[in-house]
Every structure is written in structure tokens, then in C-alpha cells.
Amino acid sequence: MNRLYRKFDFMSNFLLQELSEPDKRKVMSCFEPMTFKRGDRLFYEDGIPTGIFYITKGTVKKYKKVVGDQEQIFYIYKEGDLLGYHALLSDERYQDSCEALESITTEFISKDNFMELMETIPSLKAAVIKNMAHEFGVLANTIAVLAQKAQTPRLALFLLILNNRYDSMGIKLSRQDLSNLIGATRESVGRTLKEFKDDGLIEIRDKKIFLVDMDKIISKVEMPLSVNRRLIDS
Structure with a gap:
């Protein structure tokens, strides 16, 4: 991935790719298939996190309500992306919402299973922490563009x-x-x-x-x- 796109890409599609095959199979054994129609929300602002999502087909938007009913979209997720772990790991309510842009399929990992995977697979824990730090930089770059251009x-x-x-x-x-x-x-x-x-x-x-x-x-x-x-x- 070139330098420009890296500045604006969460790179959450690489989280599972960095795992060994045995560790990847262990994660996949916790998958529960879920489907959403266009307009359905995977999670919503101020909701309580119950797990994370792995997109297997389709795209979703992550956004926050701002002035009035207007939305500010932060990111578009696609097939292969892992999402929803920020609020779960910080033990807080969701600070934003995530909505399907089309009919999508996902794999869901419950909170308990994900926390157990984080403890038993050190490479997953390291990858998630590294990615969260990278995502902070992506959001900073995005804010700078919105404010200055x-x-x-x-x-x-x-x-x-x-x-x-x-x-x-x-x-x-x-x-x-x-x-x-x-x-x-x-x-x-x-x-x-x-x-x-x-x-x-x-x-x-x-x-x-x-x-x-x-x-x-x-x-x-x-x-x-x-x-x-x-x-x-x-």
C-alpha cells in the first residue's frame, strides 16, 4: 500500500492476515454468521458493545450525528475489515454508529470470545493495539483535510x-x-x-x-x- 493511502486507511483488513494459520482458525471457530439489509445498523451511538464484526461481503459506513440530523462519516468499511473493537476494549459505550450501505454478510465474535482470543493469541492482541494507534493517525489526517482544504x-x-x-x-x-x-x-x-x-x-x-x-x-x-x-x- 502506498504512503498516501496508508495515511487514510484503517488497515483493519490486515488484522487477521497477520496471524498464523492455527491462530486464524482459532479465531474463525468463534465466528457466528449474521446478515444485515441496507440501512440496518450493526451498532449505534451510545449502545453497549456486545462483540465485533468481520465483514465478509458488502460495505458499511461509520458515522456520528452532528448538527441537527446531519451525519459526519468517518470511514467506509468493506469486505475483510474487522470493526467494533474500540468501545469493547475501552469498556465504554459506542461513540458512533455503523450502518450497512447495502445488503451485507458478516461474522460476529461475542465480547467474551473476543476477550478470550486477545488473551490466548498474543499476536492478535499486538496487532489490534498497533492498529488502534494507526487509526488515531488516520483520523488526525482526515480531520486536518476537512479543516484546511x-x-x-x-x-x-x-x-x-x-x-x-x-x-x-x-x-x-x-x-x-x-x-x-x-x-x-x-x-x-x-x-x-x-x-x-x-x-x-x-x-x-x-x-x-x-x-x-x-x-x-x-x-x-x-x-x-x-x-x-x-x-x-x-
Whole structure:
């Protein structure tokens, strides 16, 4: 993973990959399959954590309600990501909510089983602690972008990040969710997307956004973050 995407990627999809095969099988033996429809919440703000989730199909958003009923989306999780362990490990209520963006399938590990796994598999405990520290840096980078950059550079940057998250298979995200992710109104995001489309930077097919001209999108980011072709490819 190159340096740019690492700055904005929780990397929770690598947690189980770092385990040995016997340890991975031990974790998987605690899996309980669960399914959610679009709009269902895996957990909600101020709820009591009962376990963690491993996404096996689909995408979910992690967000917090801010002014009025508006949402601020912090992250989009996808297949292979492990989530929900922050509140559980801190023994606090959830500070945010997590909602399915489409019909998804997950594996659930109960709180008791997860805590036991953390104690009996030192490599899992080390990986989770390391990842939580990394995620703090990701959130700090995200806050800096939202606070310091104008809307067009924010949108360009997050399109690059989302394109990486969706493995270049098209960004499947509603205009409202995209605006809640970059901290802008739906109308202004729609206008900027149209400008990007008219200028040949993106294409929109089957309600997905495809990045067409990466160099032009990168040029829109206006760097203090030093996003350029060298950094993208490093």
C-alpha cells in the first residue's frame, strides 16, 4: 500500500492476515454468521458493545450525528475489515454508529470470545493495539483535510481514497453519503461531480463513480499533503 493511502486507511483488513494459520482458525471457530439489509445498523451511538464484526461481503459506513440530523462519516468499511473493537476494549459505550450501505454478510465474535482470543493469541492482541494507534493517525489526517482544504480538493482527495478502497471497481456511494464524508452539502458535491465529469476526470455508470484521469484528479488536490504522481505510485 502506498504512503498516501496508508495515511487514510484503517488497515483493519490486515488484522487477521497477520496471524498464523492455527491462530486464524482459532479465531474463525468463534465466528457466528449474521446478515444485515441496507440501512440496518450493526451498532449505534451510545449502545453497549456486545462483540465485533468481520465483514465478509458488502460495505458499511461509520458515522456520528452532528448538527441537527446531519451525519459526519468517518470511514467506509468493506469486505475483510474487522470493526467494533474500540468501545469493547475501552469498556465504554459506542461513540458512533455503523450502518450497512447495502445488503451485507458478516461474522460476529461475542465480547467474551473476543476477550478470550486477545488473551490466548498474543499476536492478535499486538496487532489490534498497533492498529488502534494507526487509526488515531488516520483520523488526525482526515480531520486536518476537512479543516484546511476547500471542497474541490477535499472531494478529489476522497475520490482517490475511495477508489483505492473499492479496488478501482467503481465508487458505489450515494451523493448524500459522499457529501457527509467530505463535509459539504449534497448540492455542492453534485455540482463539483458534474464539473469533474464534464472535464473528463470521472465517469458515472450504474450509479458508480469511475476515475478516468488520475493525473487531473491528483492536480485538484492542491497539496500541503504533497499528493503527486510520485507519491501516489510510491
